[in-house]
Every structure is written in structure tokens, then in C-alpha cells.
Amino acid sequence: MIRVTLPTHLRTLAHITGVVEVEVDAPVTQRRIVDAIEAKYPMLRGTIRDSATQERRAFVRFFALDEDLSHESPDAEVPAEVANGSQVFRIIGAMAGG
Amino acid sequence: MSSVRILVGTRKGAFILRSDERRKDWTVDGPHFPGWEVYHITGTPSDPNRLYASQTSGWFGQVMQRSNDGGATWEAVNNEFAYKGDPGTHQWYDGTQHPWEFKRVWHLEPSPTDPDSVYAGVEDAALFHTADGGKSWTELAGLRDVKGSLWQPGGGGMCLHTIILSPDDPKRMYVAISAAGAFRTTDGGETWSSINRGLKSEFELPDADAEVGHCVHSIAMHPSRPETLFMQKHWDVMRSDNAGDLWHEVSGNLPSDFGFPIAVHAHEPETIYVVPILSDSYHYPPDGKLRVYRSRSGGNEWEALTQGLPQSDCYVNILRNAFAVDTLESCGIYFGTTGGQVYASADSGDTWAPIVRDLPPVLSIEAQVVP
Numbered sequence A: 001m002i003r004v005t006l007p008t009h010l011r012t013l014a015h016i017t018g019v020v021e022v023e024v025d026a027p028v029t030q031r032r033i034v035d036a037i038e039a040k041y042p043m044l045r046g047t048i049r050d051s052a053t054q055e056r057r058a059f060v061r062f063f064a065l066d067e068d069l070s071h072e073s074p075d076a077e078v079p080a081e082v083a084n085g086s087q088v089f090r091i092i093g094a095m096a097g098g
Numbered sequence B: 001m002s003s004v005r006i007l008v009g010t011r012k013g014a015f016i017l018r019s020d021e022r023r024k025d026w027t028v029d030g031p032h033f034p035g036w037e038v039y040h041i042t043g044t045p046s047d048p049n050r051l052y053a054s055q056t057s058g059w060f061g062q063v064m065q066r067s068n069d070g071g072a073t074w075e076a077v078n079n080e081f082a083y084k085g086d087p088g089t090h091q092w093y094d095g096t097q098h099p100w101e102f103k104r105v106w107h108l109e110p111s112p113t114d115p116d117s118v119y120a121g122v123e124d125a126a127l128f129h130t131a132d133g134g135k136s137w138t139e140l141a142g143l144r145d146v147k148g149s150l151w152q153p154g155g156g157g158m159c160l161h162t163i164i165l166s167p168d169d170p171k172r173m174y175v176a177i178s179a180a181g182a183f184r185t186t187d188g189g190e191t192w193s194s195i196n197r198g199l200k201s202e203f204e205l206p207d208a209d210a211e212v213g214h215c216v217h218s219i220a221m222h223p224s225r226p227e228t229l230f231m232q233k234h235w236d237v238m239r240s241d242n243a244g245d246l247w248h249e250v251s252g253n254l255p256s257d258f259g260f261p262i263a264v265h266a267h268e269p270e271t272i273y274v275v276p277i278l279s280d281s282y283h284y285p286p287d288g289k290l291r292v293y294r295s296r297s298g299g300n301e302w303e304a305l306t307q308g309l310p311q312s313d314c315y316v317n318i319l320r321n322a323f324a325v326d327t328l329e330s331c332g333i334y335f336g337t338t339g340g341q342v343y344a345s346a347d348s349g350d351t352w353a354p355i356v357r358d359l360p361p362v363l364s365i366e367a368q369v370v371p
Helices: A008-014 A030-040 B141-145
Strands: A002-005 A020-022 A060-064 A089-093 B003-010 B013-020 B027-032 B037-044 B047-057 B061-067 B075-077 B089-091 B097-099 B104-110 B118-123 B126-130 B159-165 B173-178 B181-185 B216-221 B229-233 B237-240 B262-264 B272-274 B292-295 B303-305 B323-325 B333-336 B342-345 B353-356 B362-370
Touching: A002 A030, A008 A089, A020 A030, B003 B047, B003 B333, B003 B342, B013 B037, B013 B353, B047 B104, B047 B362, B061 B104, B104 B159, B126 B141, B126 B159, B141 B181, B159 B216, B173 B216, B181 B216, B216 B262, B229 B262, B262 B323, B333 B362
Parallel strands: A002 A089, B037 B104, B037 B362, B323 B362
Antiparallel strands: A002 A020, A060 A089, B003 B013, B003 B037, B003 B362, B013 B027, B037 B047, B047 B061, B061 B075, B089 B097, B104 B118, B118 B126, B118 B159, B159 B173, B173 B181, B216 B229, B229 B237, B262 B272, B272 B292, B292 B303, B323 B333, B333 B342, B342 B353
């Protein structure tokens, strides 16, 4: 089970609190994690990545294990600790003012 | 007794203001979608409890919301606005061509008869339609065939901000785009033509009479006269009496003919309203006085409406979608400011009072009369 945290505004939009848990088949990648989140919470489609390009939104970041994974390929495997559920995959609203 | 709902979209959420038909005492409900920009929230004429809202964010993109209970609860509906085919490119600020990119929904215009049928005007400029209450959106791509490659963004973006459905002919629609101009379809949106003849933009365009490129800020129509249109252009207040075939200026004695909204009285088709702004580089009222101007002659002769509005040290703006009228017997007029005030008049603009003073900057206002 993959454990994911979402930014406040997306938790509100999806009517959820706390950490989200999603099933993701191996190999676990960013793309598969976001696919699983969008499948479980359809109202989040288009909010993490652009619907047309499927690219991560510019002001959304992916963190795990104190590292910024945002610029990794969406098809690269995430760290083993995320894949085995011992560490959280953090989806963050970037520092962008407002 | 009827009640009135004022639907307010702001930079940081939506608010619903409610009163009875006396429109003296108001309740303020919100924020809905706190922290998000709500470019437009509107109700459907055939079902006042069916509302739609455009919720958008620089971080998380576009979300579309629908309510079936007058705004008490909301559900997210489909937010995918895919341009039909290859949308190509449009003019960019530096003169190069730039790909068409969806950014947000500026305006929602529900059908007068079907609460599931809604048109959406978006940035980058295009018109979409849903026939299933927001479960899917389809572009009416013929609009972009009208020299779309020459359209260019204005300061607020290349947005389709005005949609007018002609009450006498369901196949006729008018739309307006900044900075492209006004357009009309007479076949339900399959094909479009520009309706910009008579507009003059000598300070904005190298060819003042260009077919497209005019910065139209808003258009209004009275439902009893679907061929008479009133326009607030970047500069100039304009009027057409032939469905946009030809426009003529009716700025008359306004202290400035720059502004954003324009509206028509609910029961008097020759009574119109604008809010003059000093200029495109100032974006606040002349002399620090917030004055709505009313013409009872369809333009040219204007009177300042000031009673209850600040007449000193006022430097707010009123954006294009932030002005509305209600349909009660004594017509109510409402507008919101970039300073977060929402003002109301229950007597056609003769007297005003603030409903609320400290909201986030107001992007849009709609007025609903609820039986």
C-alpha cells in the first residue's frame, strides 16, 4: 500500500483527511501513484497533472525521503521505502506566493 | 415573498448573499471553495437551485462545481476542456505565434430552458458546451476559424468572457473575447462571424477598423430586444441595433469611456449602466469618486448615480463580470469591487448601500430571484 499526503486544498476538494492509501502494482512510479489517486478520487483529475499533457503542474511538487523527486521521470521507480509503504510520498503545493 | 441570491465570485472563494425582496437585510454565506479563485458562479434560469461555479487555481488548475440545492452542497463535475483537433496558434505579445493552451473558465452561461445545458467561455479563448450538467464539455471549434491566429491576449489574458444567448432564436449567440472582439453565430455555434464593424481602436491597433483584435470588455442585451447590443469596449461605449452588424458610439457625456462592465435594466431596455474608470493604466474611478452612470436613452446622455457610494478617496475597480441586475419589480442593481465591497441598489441605482465591505477582490456577480 502506497501512502500519500496531499495539499490542503486537494484534501478539501476530495473530502479527505490525513494520509491517503492507494494500491499500486509494481513497478511503482510517480505516474502510477497519480493514476491510482485519480482513480480513487476522480475530482482530483487535472489538479496534480495537466489533463491534456499529463505533465505535473508547474506549482505541484513531489517529495519523499527529504528529496525533491519532481524532476524525475514520471516512469522512473520511486524509492523502495515509498514503494513498500514505510515512507510517505508527499504531493506539495509549491511555494509560489498568493 | 420572493428572495434574492447574489452569487459572488472572488479571488479567494465564492460567497452567497441572501435577502428577501426588500433587499435591506442580507446574510453572507461563505467562503465556498476557500482559497481558490472563483471566476464565475451562476444559477440556471429554469432551476434556480442548480448552480455552477468555475473554481480555479494557479497551483491546481481548473475545477468545475455544481450544486443542486442552491449552494448548500456542491459536487465536482468534469473539468476537462480539450480543444477540438489541433487548435494551432494565436498571436503572442512579442508578435510570434503561440500555442493555444487551456487556462481557466471565465464565464458560464446556462440555457434558459435546460439546467443541464451550459456554455463555458474559457482562456485561451474558446467556447465549450455541456449538455449533461457538466459531465462532459465539447468545444464549438468553429469560433476559432474567425482569424483565430490573429487574436492576442489582453492584460487579463485571452479570455472569452461574455456569452449572450438570443431569447428569440436558440441558434443565435453572441460572444466577446479580449483581445479579439465580438462574434456571432446563427447556426447554434457551428459557424461564426466577427461583428466588429464600427469599432475603432486607434490607440490599441495599427488598423483602427480591423476585423479582429478589438479589446471588447463586455456586452449586454435586454431579452426583449435581441438585436440591440450594448458594449463597453476598452475605450468607448458602443451600441448596435442590428445584432452587431454595425456599432456606433454612445459614450456621450461620460467622464471617461473606459470601463469594464455594462448592463441593461431588467424592465427598461433603453436604460443602461456603466462604471467609468479613469483609463487603462489607472484602473480606478475618476477623481476618487465611485460613480455608476445610467443612461435612460440607450446611451449618449448619462447621469451619475452617487447616493450611498463613496465620493472621495475611492480607488477600486469594477471588473467586467462583477455587475448584475435582478428582475424584481423595482429592479435591483449590484456590483462588486476589487476592494471586496458588494454594493446593492433596490431602486434602479438611485440609492446604494454596501451589502458587505471586506470580501476578497470581486471577480463576478450574478443576481437570482428565487420564488
